[in-house]
Amino acid sequence: MTTSITTINPFTEQPIQEYTLLSTKDAEQAIDNADTCFQTWKLTSLAERGKLANKLAKVLEDNQQQLAQLMTDEMGKVRAQGVQEVQLCAQICRYTAEQAATVLADEEREFDQGKAIISYQPIGVILGIQPWNFPLYQVIRYSISNLVAGNTTVLKHASNVFGMAKKIEKMFITAGFPQYCYQSLLIDGETASKLISHPKVQGVTFTGSDKVGKSVAEAAAKLAKKTVLELGSNDAYLVLDDADIELAVKTSVKGRIINNGETCVSAKRFIVTEKNYAAFKKGFASAMTSLTMGDPNNNDTDLGPLARSDLRDKLHQQVTESIEAGATIVCGCEMPEGTGFFYPASILENVSPEMPAYDDELFGPVAALIRVKDDEQAMQVANDSRYGLGGGIFSRDVERAIELAKKHFNTGMVNINGYALAQPNLPFGGVKDSGYGREHGGFGLREFVNIKSIMVATKT
Template sequence: MSRSRQTINPATEETLATYTLMSRDEANQVIEHTHEAFLQWRKTSFAERAELLRKVASLIRERKDDYAALMTKEMGKTLASGKQECELCAAICEYAAEHGADELAEQTRDLRGGRALISYQPIGVIYGIQPWNFPLYQVIRYSADNLMVGNTVLLKHAGNVWGMALEVEKLYRDAGLPEHAFRTLLIDHDTSDAVIEHRLVRGVTLTGSPAAGADIAQKAAKVLKKTVLELGSNDAYLVLGDADIEKAVKFCVMGRINNTGQTCVAAKRFIVVDAVYDQFRNAFVEAMGKITVGDPTSQDTVMGPMARKDLRDKLHDQVQRSIEAGATCALGGEVPDRTGYYYPATVLENVKPGQPAYDDELFGPVAALIRVKDEEEAMRVANDSPFGLGGGIFSTDPERAIKLARDEFDTGMVNINGYNLAQPNLPFGGVKDSGYGREHGGFGMHEFVNIKSIMINEK
């Protein structure tokens, strides 16, 4: 079996770099070092940890042009999108620095005959298995919170973004983090399984597919380790009869083509009531048809290539199978004859159960239009999915939309009259096959801690 991996530029199909995989013994040595770093890092104050994270934020902003360029080379993200990702990561670090001490502050509780304290204590080495679609953000979002807690961190990044994986390790080290408190593991799946089982690894967090999540959760459960899983989704965006159609089209297009559609919390299914379906459909197809696809380093490009050839091929297969099962293609749907792993903005209509466009996650710039009779049917169809990460509602009656979002939408997040990605101050995560646990907004700091009760008897 090959002990090396290559990264490929998806726009040019050129090899960028070749990396040598770590052996299991080398990985074990890194884990030992990261645990030793934990024994010291856990003794630092909240103020020291906050200072470190503020320095990380500062360095991210200083290096955002370089980081964006690397993301573009490794996975095809546009330069503008890469810079936005850097700004989000800096804000996440600053939020953790600003609010960590309050989130983790000791609490007092009543105790008959005395008093009680509740203390949030770090537990050790946390192992993160992360995907390629947001190469910096996926790492920062779990590592910043865990370092603020006092844990130390291991990373197994996707093989096509190992350049960024090593850059994040350097980023933390340059900011002043002890040398082994954050380490990147360049390893294969078998070695990764051994990392999960290692006695010094105390928790596992994964962002990936439901199949990957189920596999990792089972492996961790066998050795009694907690997991946090952020998995795929097939987010539904509802366009109700009283929606502002111009606004709905604007944000639905944005939500579908962001990051070339390679976003777990992207808008994917567009469920439109009959009264406004034709109006929305015509405007949406027209807007999607104007999306420029091309060189991700060009300022005029809205969508770059998909990250890998196998991902594009899978997406196209899902489109073809949906059409064979009765969907119609209103736009796109053909692999362009050009160098690079490009795929056009695509719109499918007559999408119904039994088609991949209805049942599965299409991880690319393909929109599924679903026509429904009324609001009640719209919500039923929205929830008719094994996934439950995000979703959206467009209505000029915000209170009605809020009630639907709060009481009816079976997802972890809902947008009303807009489209938002992750926010540093709000919890991020889903339900059902979209996983469990939360990140951001202070919630991620409570996932991998020992919530310790201390009972003091005074009488």
């Protein structure tokens, strides 16, 4: 059994630090500690919890450069994007603090015997199982809303970003949160699975692959424990007949290579009508091949290394299988030589069902280019996916695009003539195999609370 983990810099391929994994017994004790903390934390005023969330935002900003560097070192994020991630997390903390009093306020309603109070009360310890690709954001996203709601949280972070896991726990303490209110547990997946059944774990939130997420949900459901799942996607971006091609190309490149292509809600399948296919393909290929791949610490780098060698191997296998099934290379798609887990900005065309590039999620800078006859077929192909996290539409007719997004695009989020990552004031989450539940926009505050009805009889 592995008792230690060594983190690796994906750019230099050199070891960073070795960490000792917690035993199952120690992890279970951490859950007990979180439950003990909960008994007091749940009675802390909402105003005080909000103040601590605002203090955490300040701590994040004070540590911005160190946090960004840690992301670059541990998982290869382009450093400027790491700075943006820290800023987003600070915004999330402040928005959550600002909205909590309204979202969690008691509501009064009448019933036939008198008046009733609807109250939103915390339920206890929430286990978070989070990935490495946004190593700060994924954690802050779920933890701050649950903490402000009055729950306590424990995190199982990805082993390649254990340095970030430890840093996050220290920042919560620095901000003034009580000991054991938030904990980062250095554990493996097997131990995390065992914690789901711990009697003091009241809910589980998971971000990762749909296969693992479904097993997490199954284990929790057997014990009647609620889950929130965000399970990735192969988001479709539609270039309709009346699209602005220059805008579509510029936006599509950004949407595909953001975070080195390792983003759940990024543009992955590009569905282009016959009218615009040649022009879009030409512009897209030119822009993708012009990107600078290299040291993620440099200001002029567009594309850094993938986070781990096994992830690069998996991506290349998906590309190879797609080519063997009939897809053709527009650019890239070759494993580069040299140090660092790099993969070039790549485009496949002639992509069709039963290819990984069509059916699965390619977690790296590889785009699937799909030609369709017209706008109607574009929407059909977009929805021909087991996933449904995000998507996009390029069209000069904004009102029609809104109508398509609202009534026909089967996803949790849709971009029109642009690409945006998570926003603090907007719900985040998907449908179908992309999971369920919503975070941000105040929705995360109510995911793990007891919506309690208190009926006061005033009539005889």
